[in-house]
Amino acid sequence: MTKSVSVKELVDNTHLNVFWGKEYLDRPITTSDISRPGLELTGYFDYYPSERIQLLGITETSFAKHLPEKELTADMTKMCQPDTPAFVISTDIEPPIELVKACKNAHIPILESKLNTSRVLSNMTDFLEAKLAPRKSIHGVLVEVYGLGVLITGDSGIGKSETALELVKRGHRLIADDRVEVYQQDEQALIGTAPKILSHLLEIRGIGIIDVMTLFGAGAVRSETKVDLIVHLDIWNKDTKYDRLGTEKDSVQIFDVDVKKINIPVKPGRNLAIIIETAAMNFRANSMGYNALDVFDNQLNTLIKDNGSRDTKELKKGDN
Template structure:
């Protein structure tokens, strides 16, 4: 099972350390939690193994309590030993919280960010960092905002197709080795493995850095994978001009991704076909089918 450390959170968001505690503590849940009901004494559904975020509302409430009440409420929450506490908006007057965190060796951290902004960014970071993942051989590109996975045998032309797409204004995500992350039951993200970030390997040319060669817009850190395209060698009579192809799918981490096959032949605009496939997928998601419209026109005649 994947996990993050509290130190990873500190490094990612440059958090101020008020109580160091054990920053090697494990974060195993992807969503941060605001302990509001818990400070009021209700613990039936306390997400104690999540990062605990204390915003203005929580800190203001604690400030208004008597010292005895405050010690009691904080003590009841801290004894569950959550991974860490993060105080937002650089709030002060936290001596009572510092005391209990020091006793339990729990990191107490602080950020100037508003609560909603920190929680949004932290949730994305933790969800991605804790997501189940796998690596596959292929190329990942973002075509007009649509994540496309290009697969095929070595030397079939995946990287060359990606290069043509980049020159047409689309973006590279990863070449050769693509890391897939499952961030929800229906969502797969494609990203690089850090080593191959921004690099594209072209036969006869060598390794190029797409950001240096074509500008920052030529590269994207990650994208949601919505199309799986397999590039294959041309087979005579294997393709027909059907009005609408029967849907096919490929499964990655138990998530089904629409799959199509594009056969290669000298002179065939493969990059253009990838663009057409991506844009056609988008139209289908909007409820439009070219085949349905064509048949309606035939019926009118």
């Protein structure tokens, strides 16, 4: 089934005003691509993307003013196809009369904005890409720790929600519990959000479902965040070798984005909230070019070199 967004949702989320056609705002938008119909005003319709939002700015409307009325009427009528969601006029420009007549006949709404064309284009594209992008549901908990989106995964009952609760108490923010909806924003960024029915809610075994925003305030929650790091909780196994120096480079590919993953063994007595805080801070430090393992290696090499020099001097003294 093709995903779609209504024109009304676009109006409500991108600061657009309805010039005409309030009763037709239920028309569906099925693509995030926006068309600027310049060639169409010259009569070229061989590749007209009629399913897109049609955006007219200063360039298009200025050109339209110089066209004969009959020719402009014909072009505007051709642009008003059954699958055309809406026309948007930027920069507070008065829509051409011919366009208004054609839209009224085809029941296509006309939207307007005081913003310039580039700004309107950017706002609409960002909103539509977020709404229409393919989504994946991941079992886990998403929290924002020191500004970084940390996705906590692991087997059911291992303590993901309890760890998230402790992180919230320590001043961090909850995005989603149990189910995280993830979509790709661009080539390098994944965005995680909560299903609407689970927004702000956290399930704690023995207590039940709690509303984090009600108990801890609006500052304890956030609607969405970028997924920067995956922390996977594993039940401690004495026969398993765990990374002790940070040399392992594990990652998970979600859509086209590789997200760094670290595995944390879980056993009684370990404070997972503090460990995840530290993991987030260490990830940020690594992103800024600092690596504690490199520092350790340099210090170790220096120590070996110094000890080697000292041993050499003592051997020379012994020979003398």
